[in-house]
C-alpha cells in the first residue's frame with residue numbers, strides 16, 4: 113500500500129536538511145516532502161558556490177597562470193576541473209587538521225569548499241636552502257671542477273652541470289628505500305664497496321658510456337617548419353642538443369677514472385692523486401724535450417680541482433734552480449697559453465721524475481692530432497686559410513704576452529699546442545724547455561764542481577757576483593735574439609701546416625718561397641707568411657699587418673661569447689628551480705611524520721600537496737594526463753618569487769578547493785622546510 117504525499121504534509125514547513133547540509137536536494141521534485149524554498153534561500157549564503165565561480169572567473173582574469181598570457185603558448189588547454197558540483201552521494205567528509213584546514217574546510221559536510229587567501233598563520237622568514245640539510249654530502253667526482261675555472265672566467269669552460277657517476281642498475285640500491293636511510297646519513301643508500309675499495313681515491317665513474325639522448329629529441333622538421341612565431345618546442349627552451357652533448361662529453365672526460373693498480377700508476381704524486389693518462393698514443397718518445405714525457409689528468413688534494421700533470425723521465429735534477437723558469441712562466445696570463453702552476457721532482461713512479469702541473473682542458477687534442485690523425489671516430493680537421501689566420505692571431509697573442517714577461521716561446525711544436533675548443537689553441541707545455549735547460553746546466557756545474565773556476569780553484573764571493581751579473585746580461589741578450597727568432601718559428605709552423613694543403617713532390621727540398629707561391633691562399637696571407645719568415649722582420653710590423661684579421665677573429669669570438677651567453681640565459685634559473693623542487697619533495701610524503709597531526713597532509717602541508725598536484729598532475733577534460741612544461745616552469749617560478757597572485761588548488765576528487773596566493777604558499781613551503789631541517 114503506497115503512502116500519498118498528504119501523509120507527509122506535516123513536513124512541508126520543515127526546511128529540507130539536504131539543502132541545509134549539501135546546498136541542494138536531489139529528491140526535490142522526486143518525492144521529498146520537506147520545504148525546499150527556505151533551504152534554497154539559505155543555501156546561497158551557507159554554500160558559496162557562487163563565490164567559487166567568482167573566484168574562478170577572477171583567477172582566469174587576473175592570473176596569467178598558463179597558456180593564455182604566456183609567452184610560450186603551445187595551445188594547450190588550461191586546467192579546467194571537469195565538474196564543480198559533485199554528486200551528493202560521493203562527497204567524502206574533509207577533516208581539517210589545524211589552522212589551515214580550518215580555513216579550508218568552512219563546512220565539514222563535504223560540500224565544495226572555498227577558502228580565501230591565508231593572512232594569518234606563521235610569518236616566514238627568509239628560509240634559505242642551506243641550513244644543515246644534507247645536500248652537501250655527495251662529494252664525489254661530480255664535485256670536481258676543472259682547474260681552468262679558477263684562472264679566469266671563460267664561457268667555454270665555465271662551471272657546468274656535472275652529472276654524477278653513472279649508477280649501475282643494481283637491485284641492492286633500489287631496495288634501499290628512503291625509510292631505511294638515516295635522514296642525515298649522507299652515505300646511506302650508496303653503492304656497495306667497489307672491487308677496488310682498497311684504492312682510496314678511485315671511484316667507478318664510467319661503467320657505461322653516457323647516454324646523450326635522455327632529453328627530448330629534436331622535434332621532426334615538419335613541426336619546426338610549421339611553428340607559429342609565438343610557439344615554442346621544448347628544445348627551444350633549453351640549450352641546443354649539440355652544445356649540451358659537447359659539454360657533457362667534456363664532463364665525462366673530466367670524470368674518467370681508472371684504478372691505479374690497472375696501469376701500475378702511483379696512488380699519488382705529491383699532493384696530486386687519481387692519475388688518468390691523457391696521452392692518446394702511449395708512445396714514449398723523447399723528441400720534444402730530449403726526455404720521454406707522459407701526460408695525466410689528476411686531482412689536487414689541496415683544492416679538489418683537476419689538473420694536467422706532465423711527467424718527464426730521467427731529467428738530471430741536482431738543485432732547485434730548475435724552479436726559476438716555472439716561477440716566471442706562472443706569471444704568463446693569456447687565453448692562448450695553458451697556465452702552469454707547479455713543478456717538482458717525485459720518486460712516486462719509481463725513478464726521479466720531473467713533474468710539471470698545468471691547467472687541464474678535457475678532450476683537447478694537439479695540432480698534429482687535430483689535423484693529421486684520426487682519433488677515435490673523429491676525422492682530421494681540414495686546414496683552411498681561415499683556420500691559419502686564426503692560428504696566426506692566437507699564437508701572436510700568446511707570444512706577445514710571453515715576451516712581455518721577458519720570456520720566449522722557443523719551439524712552436526705542433527704537438528705542444530693544444531686545441532681546447534673549436535679553433536681555440538693554447539701553448540700546452542710552457543716552461544719545460546727552460547726547466548730542462550736549467551736542470552742540465554746545474555747538472556754540468558755539479559759534475560764539474562760547484563763554484564770552481566776553470567783552474568779548479570774556488571770562486572770568491574765577488575767572483576760569484578760577477579758571474580751572476582754576467583749570466584743576467586747574457587740572458588737579456590739571449591732573450592732579445594730568441595724573441596726575434598720566435599717570429600720566424602711561428603712562420604715556419606704556419607708554413608708547415610699550410611704546406612699540407614697542397615701536394616709537393618720532395619717537399620723537404622723545396623724552398624719556403626716556392627711553397628708559398630703554390631699555396632691556394634690569398635695574396636695577403638702569402639705576404640704575411642713571407643714577412644714572418646724574413647729575418648729582417650719585426651714583431652711590431654708583423655702585428656700591424658695582422659691587425660685587420662685580428663678584428664675578424666675578435667668578431668667571431670664575440671659572437672661565440674654572445675651565443676654562449678644566450679644559451680646560459682636559458683638555463684641559468686635551472687639551479688634555482690631544482691632547489692625548489694628538492695625543497696618541495698623534502699617536505700611532502702614523509703612517512704615518518706604521518707602520525708604527527710600538525711604535519712600530516714590534512715594540515716599545513718595540504719595546500720603544498722594540492723599545489724604539487726596542480727603543477728605536475730594536470731589532466732584535460734577527459735581526465736587524461738596532460739604535460740605542459742611551460743605551466744610547470746611558470747608555476748614554480750611564481751612560487752619561488754612568492755608573488756601575490758592567487759592560485760586555485762583543487763583536490764583530485766574535486767571535493768576541496770583552496771584559493772591561495774603564491775606568497776602564502778611560499779611561506780608554507782619555507783616554514784615546512786625549516787621544520788624538517790630543524791627536526
Ligand SMILES: Nc1ncnc2c1ncn2[C@@H]1O[C@H](COP(=O)(O)OP(=O)(O)OP(=O)(O)O)[C@@H](O)[C@H]1O
Pocket residue numbers: 390391392393395397399400405406407420450470471472473474475476477478481527528530531540
Ligand atoms: N693541459 C692539457 N689539458 C688536457 N690535455 C692536454 C693538455 N696538454 C696536453 N694534453 C693532451 O695530452 C696528449 C699528449 O700530449 P703530448 O704533448 O705528450 O703529445 P704527444 O703527441 O704524445 O707528444 P710526444 O710525442 O712529445 O709525447 C695530447 O692529446 C694533448 O692534447
